[in-house]
Amino acid sequence: MHKVAFLSKQQQPLTMATHQFRLYIAGESVNSKLAYSNLKVFCEAYYTDDYHIEQVDVLLSPDIAWAQGVTATPMLLRLAPTPTLKIIGNLSDTEQLLNGLGTIDG
């Protein structure tokens, strides 16, 4: 749960966790905080310890965000397992999140 200020495009997640997420946020906004806490709660509930979240603050790393085509924030990328999924919003709509991440059978 460390913040990554600079991250190259090709950089791979450092951990071997099954569920790997990258969360693009915009500074300390309410939605940024909500998104992180919603994700954290969700991961704890469904993936216990087998997950990894890295946060990218687009205010600090706009170039990376440009390269990734980030338009709305917060934006969550599920990098693993594949396929890569993109979830936009502060993740407060749990039903959408569950459907999207396919956690019904996870």
Add this chain to the structure above:
Amino acid sequence: MPTSSTLNKTLTGIRGLDEITYGGLPQGRCSLLSGGPGCGKTVLALQILVNGAKQGEPGVFVAFEEDAARIVINAATFGWDLPDLQNKELFFLDGKPRPEDIWSGDFELTGLLAILKAKADQIGAKRIVFDSIDVLLSLLDNPKAERRELFRLNDWLVSNGMTGIVTCKNNDSGLSGLDYKDFMQYMVDCVIDLTHEMDDRVAHRSLRVVKYRGSGFYSGEVTLLLGEHGAEIIAFPESSHDQIASNIRISSGVPRLDSMLGGGYYKGSAVLLSGAPGTSKSSLCGMFILAACERGEACLYVSFDESVSEIVRNLKSININLAPYVESGLLHIESIRSSLAGTEEQVGNLRKLIEQYKPSCFVIDPLSAIVHSEGDSRRRMPEKILTLTKASGITLLCTSLLGNNNGGDTLNEETGIQISAVADTWIHISYQILGGERNRALSIIKSRGSEHSNQVRELVIDKLGITLADVYQADGEVLMGTARWQKEQDELAAEQLILANVEYKRRVIELAQDEVNAQVLILQVNLAVKQKELDLLMATESTRLYHLGLNREELWNKRSGDDSHALVLDESNNA
């Protein structure tokens, strides 16, 4: 932050748009382009960006509705050199929501704006387009949050001194949710409305500036053309009203028509020739063009009916030989299929031709061919073309099928295009059927600013060209064709009869004069004879008296001594 107190404008580089906004969009402010699907929002916005990029104002295009890649491909047809500009002066950000994306809860533009700010600083961007912002923000599904983000966007633009263009759809469909246009038009500094309607299966796009804070603008609706080189606007330049009307007359090519018009057409005016099919409108066009070519003026002949070779051949048959001028390049004849494009495309075509050939005389034959519909374009189109020609001082002669007059002389404006109102001179040719003949009658319905004949003339067309002949009024009917010829012959015969009569009488009187003169001569001879007789008589008498004197003296001498008394008696005996 560079929010200046005075309003600066930035040129869009789009023809017509800078004119109607009196100098372009507000610099460092936000402008809204709103309109339904297919009305040209994206093209217009991108073109403004491209024009900026070419003039050293780099720009960013944020695409929410279409793939950025697709936009680039689509724009390639306009020849804007996008690949050259891309990633140097022009950047695209693909913000199109994907169907596989998952939307969960509230989101905001803060991150996007931070990214754009960094990019803009990096490349020195001055212009930025948010194309179809509603596509992204409507996913918030929360009008309050949507409004919040729009405010955020506008504030960001203003505080960064970027010239922003936001496009959005009109919420005409009555769907629930935020009406973006309605909301944003209060917020932004400039609002431009685009519409797209179909006139009888032909697209017509138009544009209107609705609002421009701190600036005047032309508030009328103007036509937006999406042509070969992108968007352009056909606006009525207000200056066109101030243009100095020419007093120069140019020949119609038919001398008699020139005199009917008081010297010919005004240079730079618009002339309408109307009439039923076959009333030799095209031939009059040919005469006009020929006369112009002979004066050495560049001419453009656009035909929607015939091919170039047909026009040249047909006109040659009536002694109008245009071929040399076509070869020398003085005359360009363009044949356009009327069915291929909509009215606005045709106007675009005409504009291109005018720019290419810079004619001083321009014929469109027939103008009515490019108006397909009953819709508004009927009204607009002639105005558009006249805007083109009047601005350049081109003399326009256009023909129109009008008035299917079966014997009558009806000018049915309902079926005609509405050019008659805007044309300066209107000449109508109708058929007159009389005595089993169909003849052409030409009359001038109106001619602004000049005296013109109210007379109907018969238009006579033969292998020597077109001439105008007088028509005769007889028993309440207008005589033309053979009847006119007959009448002419009758009049000629009557005239000749009168002449002959006069000649006869003159001769008779001359004869009488001669007779009298002869008599005078005889009398004068007689007089001279009598005079001679008189002279002779007098001469004889004087001789006699002389001799008488001599004899008396001789006798006196012989009777010497005789008294004078006896001599007197003797003398009286001899007498």
